Amino acid sequence: MDxxxxxxxxxxxxxSRISSAELGCILEISASEVESRIAALKEAGILxxxxxxxxxxxxxxxxxxxxxxxxxTPEKGLGYDGIAEKISRFPEVDSICxxxxxxxxxxxxxGKTMTEVSRFVAEQIASIDGVKETMTQIIxxxxxxxxxxxxxxxxxxxxxxxx
Numbered sequence: 001m002d003x004x005x006x007x008x009x010x011x012x013x014x015x016s017r018i019s020s021a022e023l024g025c026i027l028e029i030s031a032s033e034v035e036s037r038i039a040a041l042k043e044a045g046i047l048x049x050x051x052x053x054x055x056x057x058x059x060x061x062x063x064x065x066x067x068x069x070x071x072x073t074p075e076k077g078l079g080y081d082g083i084a085e086k087i088s089r090f091p092e093v094d095s096i097c098x099x100x101x102x103x104x105x106x107x108x109x110x111g112k113t114m115t116e117v118s119r120f121v122a123e124q125i126a127s128i129d130g131v132k133e134t135m136t137q138i139i140x141x142x143x144x145x146x147x148x149x150x151x152x153x154x155x156x157x158x159x160x161x162x163x
Contacts, residue, residue: 001046004029008037009047013147057141064095064117064138065110068125069103071133075125078102083130090143092120094138114138 003130004027011023020031027034041047046128056063075082080098087107088096094108107125111117118136126134 001044003071005041008034009041012038012047012050026034049126051146053146055142055145055150055152056151063110063112064114065108065130065142066117066121066139067123067137068105068107068109069099069135070105070125070131071102071136073130073132075130083128086128087125090120090124092117094107103133108139120151 008023011018011026017146020034023034025033027038038047072080072083074080084096084098084105087093087105092109094110094112096105098104098109099106109117109120111120121134121136125131144150
């Protein structure tokens, strides 16, 4: 990986739909070389995905997102990786991170309702061998995601939260 690859990744992070031609202009290389570099970054496991940042609340989507903190006992021979692998298989799990501090994992989960999410945590996550404790926090509003602000300028309304 060189400086051009670093710039390429930064540009893709800002706008994953930027064309190879535009990237070529920025990097001062051909569009075909941009595509070759992107393919190489994917093959190396560096570039995992180019995704969209969606403001679901702007769509009127009332789904629930929570941050689940977990205390676990690492698996013999696998450490934390075995538990992380089990948890990451669930489609409800948006992200899972190993953390320092009081809890071992931070898991972001999305569900249609709070009942659905709480059932998922109780029946699927808490029942995994090695999970000792869970703490669930509801995400009430997202202001910025993946570096993208989600509030429009001048928008200062307080969001009504009902339970």
